[in-house]
Amino acid sequence: MRTKLGVVVASLALTVGTTAILTAGPAEAGTVTQATLTINNGHHKAKGQYGNFIGFMVGGVTDGAGNPVDEGRADLQRKQPGKGWKTVMSFVDPTTLTIADYGSKAKGNVRYRLHYLGDATYAPTYSDVVTVTTLWNFKDTSACPNGHCHISGKLIPKARHHRILVQVKHGSWKRYRVLHTSVKGSYKVGVTGSRNGTKYRIIIAGTKSIVATSKRYRVIRY
CATH class of the missing domain: 2.60.40.10 (Immunoglobulins)
Known part of the structure; x- marks a missing residue:
């Protein structure tokens, strides 16, 4: 059987005296x-x-x-x-x-x-x-060589030992794997498909500078 991989990229003061009254108004403001x-x-x-x-x-x-x-x-x-x-x-x-x-x-x-x-x-x-x-950017290298699929890629900007959660959908999204990128910022995990297509997604953890980012995949065996 052959397998293919579908991808969906998913804030005045007043002084009073006995003989005189002295008043001081606010300084004149500049033009609005x-x-x-x-x-x-x-x-x-x-x-x-x-x-x-x-x-x-x-x-x-x-x-x-x-x-x-x-x-x-x-x-x-x-x-x-x-x-x-x-x-x-x-x-x-x-x-x-x-x-x-x-x-x-x-x-x-x-x-x-x-x-x-x-x-x-x-x-x-x-x-x-x-x-x-x-959001995170990445070079996606996911593929299905000889019917064996994997989700893989490289983070942009490069981030080593960065956490990526992989989920699979069986009714609801469930944890599949937890990855950590290599020193070059790359990641890879094997996945399997089904005739109707098995859905996966990766969630790349956020930082102060970049928000958490997700990407979806669908693996079909035919």
Whole structure:
């Protein structure tokens, strides 16, 4: 019998005296501003496998009437898991910011925001946060040579001794094997099929930088 493998990739003080009343009002604030930052054509969230394109970021600063602000500095800031906000790019003209290809590929879980510092005329402000979620990528080498199937591959980025749970579906998902990648980030496990197709899935454990990622397979014997 032959076997084949199907794959499915699955936030004023007031002083009163006896002869006079003195009052002090708040200092006059600068003109209200609004900063914007989006990714992938107007979205605030993006998700993709490590190294894959997720879209370009675009930002800008306007006043309360929606007119572009072309004075003052704007900083693109990044926050990685467990770390504080860090300025990664600065712009002296915050009118419209096309941030080239910076951040256009998924390289780890990260958040971005635009910080307009303001000047003598315009008030400082922050944009809404853009959140990027990164999944594991892998080079899939699963196959069925001579009718003997295996699920195999190599993690991208490389991660040695990383945990991968293999499950098989018999009514519900049940544990089949627990793998740990080699020093080169590769993994392999033998699987068997059935005439109707036996379903398997791998669940690659998450880290601070990359979320847990799953991939499904169907092994058919015919």
